[in-house]
Amino acid sequence: MLTVYDYLMIRTAHAQGESIRALAQRLGRAQKTIRKVIASESGEPERYIRAGPVFYPKLGKFIARIEQILEDDKTAPVKQRHTAMQIYRRLVALEGQEVYTGGYDQVRRYVQRHRRRERETYVPLTYEPGVRMECDFGHIHVDYPAGRKMVSVLVAVWSQSQAFFLIKLPHERTESVLAGIVAALEFFGCSPRELWWDNPKTVAWAILRGRERSLNPHFAALASHYRFEPLFCMPAKGQEKSDAERSVYALQRRFGTPVPVVKDDAELNAYLRKFSQTEMTRTVAGRSRMIGEEFAQEKDLALALPAHGFDACVSRVAMVDKYQTVRVECCRYSVPREYAFQSVTVKLYAAHLQVVHGGKVVAEHPRIEQPEASRLEPLHYLPTLLRKPATLDHANVFTAWELPPSFQQLRQTLEHVHGPRAGTRQYIRVLQLLMRHPVERLARALAVCERQQTFTAEIIAEKAAMLAATAALPGASLALLAPTIPQVNVLPPDLRRFDQLLSGYPLTEPQAQGVQNHGHLCPTPGDAAPVPSQDLAITHDAGGVCQAVA
Secondary structure, three states: OOOHHHHHHHHHHHHOOOOHHHHHHHHOOOHHHHHHHHOOOOOOOOOOOOOOOOOOOOOHHHHHHHHHHHHHHHHOOHHHOOOHHHHHHHHHOOOOOOOOOOOHHHHHHHHHHHHHHHOOOOOOOOOOOOOEEEEEEEEEEEEEOOEEEEEEEEEEEEOOOOOEEEEEEOOOOHHHHHHHHHHHHHHHOOEOOEEEEOOOOOOEEEEOOOOOEEEOHHHHHHHHHHOOEEEEOOOOOHHHHHHHHHHHHHHHHHHOOOOOEOOOHHHHHHHHHHHHHHHHHOEOOOOOOEHHHHHHHHHHHOEOOOOOOOOOOEEEEEEOOOOOEEEEOOEEEEOOHHHOOOEEEEEEOOOEEEEEEOOEEEEEEEOOOOOOOEEOOHHHHHHHHOOOHHHHOOOHHHHOOOOOHHHHHHHHHHHHHHOHHHHHHHHHHHHHHHHOOOHHHHHHHHHHHHHHOOOOHHHHHHHHHHHHHHOOOOOOOHHHHOOOOOOOOOOOOOHHHHHHHHHOOOOOHHHHHHHHHOOOOOOOOOOOOOOOHHHHHHHHHOOOOOOOOO
8 A cells, every 4th residue: 555655756756757657667566556646636645435334244133232222221320321341241141042253342343433423512602791600519528637528519600701619518408509609699799690500409399391490499589689590401411511510620620639638617618719719810721811800891791789688598487395496307406495385487507597486586506417416505494494403413405514613613612501402503593694694704703702702693693793784894803893882081060050050040159169160161140141951952962061151
């Protein structure tokens, strides 16, 4: 077979005057071949093109069976479809029929050709600025002080500018989806006109015909608040949101490599936010401007955020039982005693929950990760404790209560002074003060009572109230709690002056002299006048010294 170098030598030799016969004799080729080379328009050998269909002498009888296997694989799970080797093994293991005697390579080439023919192709898409944003969850491993853990990270990316936002969420439930999207929109400062997702149950409850979905009502409320249109990929067509898929790859390969080492989720989210901000200075291949510059143009054409925020929670109605708890997702949370046996609204957020009754938040707890667990607040059970004092030592809500050591010392002192039962009741009354005062303030009041050796619930309550009253004063200290007696200087009374005021008679010279000896300023004899009662009150308030003015 002639190569392109043979073509080069033949055509240059003929151009220099060597005849076709001489070239054919020298190269050992037919003159017809030499003429074909010289007449070639491209100057290189033509590629081989198969003229007719491929003939399979051994595989031909089994092609229909292979086609049926590949057709059945279209409805099978992706990870349970036949490979070329598995098809070959099935053909060789046929029983009761003609067995395939060919090699594996023939089967592999046919399956490869068939799959290449059936492979899906795509059309390059372009997006208008400010229109489309895609969301998805990615997963990476993170090293915490307690060990390595896989976490869920929400990825939100704009299709035109490629600006994206990352945030770690506790889970992938509806409340986390809502919190993540709200955080992303606040980070970008605008809202898209279309928000694309896969088809998770937390967002779309049911897949209807085509792209129609039965939306989760909480996600529908979020879309209505920010005025974007919720759109979804077709089932098993994640490539329809390729920008989000590429952002997940960037999360895993660029941010998650090497494995991040953090102390808690707050530090991880700080790193993710900084990584998202740094990406604004990167330039995408094939573009001349940075991502931040592209996004600035996109932001001008996107929707503005509403003036008020969105409450990213899932609300549920629950009934408080006799143990003062509400059951939420196989876990129990406590509420105050006055709301027992009543219907309440539980607002589930990504990391915490609130119990609402009558439009007021009556309890708030962090979310529990372990199923069938409880989170009980001791303050909620203090009103019941005085009626059931034995529960102080037999209820886990009280025995596991972490209080300063001074509280346990107080209980021992009260039981020693007042006796076991009376001392315990005194201690319970002190604990009930925690419903009005924080632990730190009550601990300070206990320290004052310990120095004064006064151990009763009433005195401790008084000291705590005084601390609360003086907390707002500048320079307030424990010295203000010490009892102080004001020092008042009172002059000795002058009964003669008192009689003169009551009777209205003038003073004699010896009497006037006696008044002057006591330090009073008195008028001359004959000029004294009765002092009105209001003047008496004024002089009394001024310090108890009578001053008669002529």
